[in-house]
Amino acid sequence: MSKPTSYEIVIRGRASAQLLRPLLDDFTIDHARPGVTRLVGEIVDASHLHGVLAHLTSVNTEVISVAPLGGLQESEPRTGA
Numbered sequence: 001m002s003k004p005t006s007y008e009i010v011i012r013g014r015a016s017a018q019l020l021r022p023l024l025d026d027f028t029i030d031h032a033r034p035g036v037t038r039l040v041g042e043i044v045d046a047s048h049l050h051g052v053l054a055h056l057t058s059v060n061t062e063v064i065s066v067a068p069l070g071g072l073q074e075s076e077p078r079t080g081a
Helices: 017-023 046-058
Strands: 005-012 027-030 036-043 063-068
Touching: 005 046, 017 027, 017 036, 017 046, 036 046, 046 063
Parallel strands: none
Antiparallel strands: 005 036, 005 063, 027 036
């Protein structure tokens, strides 16, 4: 099993705690930037990530970006010269 990876998910608007309740245990919520909500948390595998995104789309949020945080993991190949 792979190690969990920290992800940043940015959604449009100021999402309420009630809307994000299923995600509160796994993510920190940041409203520092106007007009967006930033979620940061550990994703354990691809199915976990898909579940989080399925919840966000099921409550009609607009996902702006999804990105892993940090650099390449040791097990990932490096590309370029």
